[in-house]
Amino acid sequence: MHSSPSLKSDNLRERLVVRRLTMAHPGDLSALAALLDAGEMAANDIVAVIGKTEGNGGVNDFTRGYFTQSLMALLARHTGKPAEALLRQVPCVLSGGTEGVLSPHYVVFARTSEPASGSGGALAIGTAISAPLPAHDIGRWAHVRSAAAAVRAAMDQAGIERPEDVRFVQLKCPCVTSARAQQAAAIGQTVRTADPGRSMAYARAAGAFGTAVALGEMPDDPRLEGAMLEDFSLGSFRASISSGVEVDAIEAIVLGHSERWQGPLRMGCAPMQDALDIAGVTEAVREIGLLASPQLAPPDAARVAAVFVKCEPDRRGLVRGMRHTMLDDTDINAQRHIRGAVGGLVAGVLGETQIFVSGGAEHQGPDGGGLVAVIAHVVD
Template identity: 50%
Template sequence: MPIARVHRIIAQGPDDASGLQAAIASGTIDPAGILAIFGKTEGNGCVNDFTRGYATQSLTLALARHIGEERAKAVCYVMSGGTEGAMTPHWTVFERVDGDGEPGPALAIGRVHTAALAAEDLGRMGQVRQVAAGVRQAMAEAGLSDPADVHFVQIKCPLLTAQRIGEAEARGATVAVRDTLKSMGLSRGASSLGVAVALGEIAEEDLTGALIGRDLGLWSGRASASAGVELLNHEIVVLGMSKGWSGPLAIDHAVMADAIDVEPVRAALDRLGLGAPGQLGQAARDRLVALLAKAEASPDGEVRGARHTMLDDSDISSTRHARAFVAGALAGVVGRTDIYVSGGAEHQGPPGGGPVAVIARKA
């Protein structure tokens, strides 16, 4: 029976694979079982954040020494740039092994790489449909037939560059947007709506390309999308609870209504047996395996009626402000800074809020 293992490894930089290598050398991680690695790297998280590709290359090369280049490239590397504030750069390694563990339901993992996305499909229904199909495929790999058992879908999606736009226009195609930074938001949004379609949160017939990035009242409560220059396709990782998996790990999720709405996260922690009236104590922190969250600056320029300036800063992207702000709020709840907070939550939770997933060891 499959068993999911999740390992959190501190990184000293985007090229630091030493912690992963040490875990493999000690037998803590079997490299043959690695399905995905989520990373927080200390870049700017924008179009020209090459720390994501650097980290992906470094981790791929490290794994190739143990399992060969082809299998190393099959791993889903979801690198999220930006560790503003006190967020700790780190890797979260998702591993599948087979054996006899404590009975399920338990954390289940499925992953898939889609085909490359044509530049003219980015931010349009073509991307929504490709992601929806990929999510369904990843669910099947994890043995998750009921969308209700899915708690989080992490996607790494492409963005547009001047070169990619030029190539599309040279073959007579048009792109959804020519602003490369705005293409990140459109890609995240279309990917998230693809998750919503796959999980039955939104019917595909209720969507049109004109609604993507505009009608933010349409959203998924379990999608997390991060755009990057380092890929042309989608890397999709589905996390859920399945009776067909065993082992000590469980996952739950919450949806923050705004950037300081931590009570739904406390409720998810409580459902996993980590409830606390204040910050988690040491024993509970030791059981917390991973916290994954989305963050964005509220598009109306306010948080609970008070003005924020994240959207007015022409020097620093609002996604960087939001990551630092939400990471601080969540770190105050769980007492850890090695958490995964990704900026830009278009169609991921209500405007200004975002989905959160908690993975913990069972009591």
């Protein structure tokens, strides 16, 4: 398990810096390169990146790997570390699909330290990357336990002592491809499913269960393995789980509040009951002192540093009693439908299009809904 350096002495406090940057294409890191060249951000301070690329979000979405490769090459030039080593040190969680009004972008998280002032208390970040996860463990209880361990390691590294102080957990989990299934069979192992799309769903479910175990929301009970993708009352309302072919380990990013950090950033997180739940969006921003009535006023919108959303087409085929056709459309994948729909709703409330909206919300928020999390600068 790899995690970032631990907190420093009592005379110093950690400070989180969040920069949301635009991209012209999935390999475009020019905005970050400009910050590094100007000395406005140090490459060695960067601890995580979460981004939204214009791919399809499916198994064959190679925009995610393209961005990751470009990022690691850039950081390698500025740090002198090999790109291969940085892959095991800096989580880079990407979601493909910028349907509708969503804009491709990426959020860079950096942690710095400064002399302690005041009483402290601010948004903190911790990261961890597990050992590579064998294909035969993906979607099984070993996956759950590995995810839970990664979340706990990230919490510890951030100095977040209480599970209730965690606001948002972002994981990226590997999935089973046809090649990985064949490799497992060659060593006498079986995978939970050899269907890559179904494997991504199981991987997200296991990540959500692992987050719930780490946060004390459900027990570490292997008998619950059969509840994945079956009992949607289980899971975590603070988990956002992605899965892809570009990773072979679990990458964890934990955000929460800690007295050992200082700075102006805070985070609100709230469940969305369904795809039309504007109240969930307004509650998330209300937690950090912002009022959407019905849309954030420009001064408040300018305080927003990053937005993360998980959503899911209601598997019962209904939205507030009315039939939807997202699950039956053979031309457009259901996840693309829901990202476009929910992305438009959240963008309308926030007056902002650089929003991370990820489909596949199995066990992440209410069934047929999801969650919304917002980072913003507080007003003194």
